[in-house]
Amino acid sequence: MRSILCALILLSLVGGPIRGEDKPVVLLTGFGPFTGVAINPSWETVKTFHDTELGGCRIETIQLPVVYDEIEPLLQAAIARYKPKLIISFGVGSQVIQVETLARNGYHPVKPKDVKGNPPPREKINPTGPDTYPTRLPAAEIVAALSKEKIGASTSTDAGGYLCNECFYRIMAAAPPAAAAGFVHVPMYDTKDPAGGKFDAEKLKSAMKIVIETSLKQVAK
Numbered sequence: 001m002r003s004i005l006c007a008l009i010l011l012s013l014v015g016g017p018i019r020g021e022d023k024p025v026v027l028l029t030g031f032g033p034f035t036g037v038a039i040n041p042s043w044e045t046v047k048t049f050h051d052t053e054l055g056g057c058r059i060e061t062i063q064l065p066v067v068y069d070e071i072e073p074l075l076q077a078a079i080a081r082y083k084p085k086l087i088i089s090f091g092v093g094s095q096v097i098q099v100e101t102l103a104r105n106g107y108h109p110v111k112p113k114d115v116k117g118n119p120p121p122r123e124k125i126n127p128t129g130p131d132t133y134p135t136r137l138p139a140a141e142i143v144a145a146l147s148k149e150k151i152g153a154s155t156s157t158d159a160g161g162y163l164c165n166e167c168f169y170r171i172m173a174a175a176p177p178a179a180a181a182g183f184v185h186v187p188m189y190d191t192k193d194p195a196g197g198k199f200d201a202e203k204l205k206s207a208m209k210i211v212i213e214t215s216l217k218q219v220a221k
Contacts, residue, residue, distance in 0.1 A: 023058045026212060027084035029075070031091050031163065034066040034115050041189050042090040045204045054209070055216040057085065064089070066115045066163050072170045079174055085219050087181040088137065088211060089171055091164040094185035096152035096194065097207045099139040100159040103168035103183070105131050108161025125169045133172035137182035137211075138218040145214045151207050152195040159183055180219045184211055 030043030043063050050061040060082050064071050079087070105126060111119040139155045146153035159165040168183035175181035186207070187199040197203065 023053070023056065025082040025084040026054065026057045026059045026086045026088070026216070027078055027082055028059060028061045028208075028212075029064050029078075029087075029089040029167070030061070031167075032063050032065055034163075037092065037188070039189075040092060041199075041201075041204055042092050042186055045186070045201065045208055046090055048205055049208070049212075054212055057216065059212075060084070064163075064167060068114050068118060068120055068163070068166065071163065071167050072174070075167075075170055075174050079176065083176065085179055086212070086215055087171055087175055087179060088215065089167050089183045090186055090208065091167065091183065092186055092188055093160060093162075093164055094154075094156075095187055095191060096154055097143075097146055097187075097211070098154055098156045098185040099135070099137060099142050099211075100156050100164075100168055100183045100185060101135045101139050102157045103133040103135070103159060103172050104161075104165055105129050105169060106161065107166070110161075112162050114163065125166050126173065129169075129173060133169060135168075135182035136172070136175065136180045137184075137215050138180075139182075141218065142184075142211050142214045145210050146207060147195070149206070149210060150195045151203065151210070152193045153207075156185070159185070180215055182215075184208075 028046045030046035031040050046061050049059045105124050107120040143153040159168045191199045
């Protein structure tokens with residue numbers, strides 16, 4: 001069933017009219033549910049931006065499955081269709097808004113299984129690819145902008161050894177040379193924010209908006 005769903009998504013990405021063709025695109029992605037997480041805040045928040053505009057750009061969104069090797073074709077199809085100037089993928093797995101700065105070509109030694117029950121299919125994400133890719137997001141500026149609004153934020157050099165890191169690596173490998181791109185971890189709903197309050201749906205959406213707007217300023221330079 002998931003494979004059929006992926007195929008349908010791919011078909012929707014490669015064909016059909018694109019609304020607002022005169023506007024540059026921001027491509028956002030979030031993850032679907034996985035073991036222990038029935039509702040994934042990354043996708044639940046990302047999808048609220050669909051069919052909206054921000055900073056003179058139209059926003060396109062796609063949900064990524066928590067399945068090894070099913071991320072890449074979806075990303076490539078979306079990038080080929082929309083030719084985005086900014087690509088940001090979000091995933092859960094942090095206590096604050098965490099801007100990842102280094103994608104690594106590998107998986108965790110314990111080889112965690114995806115939602116289909118399969119371990120990573122190989123030792124490296126891309127056996128012939130570089131060991132790392134740096135983010136193309138303005139990490140320090142994003143953290144500063146979030147902190148200014150009293151939203152807990154930090155940078156990280158380790159996106160983990162699961163699907164979030166694979167997504168990050170795939171994005172950086174596929175992103176057009178002129179596009180800004182990167183990965184940001186977000187907390188689960190109701191996680192206490194050390195900067196005050198908690199990360200509810202409203203706060204996560206506000207945080208994502210700041211991440212997008214700050215990144216667009218970098219692209220405009």
